[in-house]
Amino acid sequence: MQRRDLGWWVRILGVAAVLAGAEGTVLWLWQVQEVEQRNTPVELRRVPENDMGIDFQHPTEDGLYPLIQLSNGKRVVEKGQPVLMNKGGMRAK
DSSP states (O other): OHHHHHHHHHHHHHHHHHHHHHHHHHHHHHHHHHHHHHHSOEEGGGSOGGGEEEOTTSOOTTSOEEEEETTTOOBEEETTEEOEEOTTSOBOO
16 A cells, blocks of 8 residues: 555656646746847837937947837837937937
């Protein structure tokens, strides 16, 4: 009888380990998806004017600054190209 109980506990622990591994995988995939969504730029026409800001923390080599959507931190693009601003807040051409 004791041996039979041991087998039952081994099965329970095996199932628990599989479930824990599956949960860890789901959480990891969720984090990866969240990072990808955060890094995906947003098209200029979709961003309200009051939700735009200049990212002064990440200047380009030219001394220009990317335009970002303030609500989510995503970079703003127009026709696939980043929208860049100068220090004075004017759009660079």
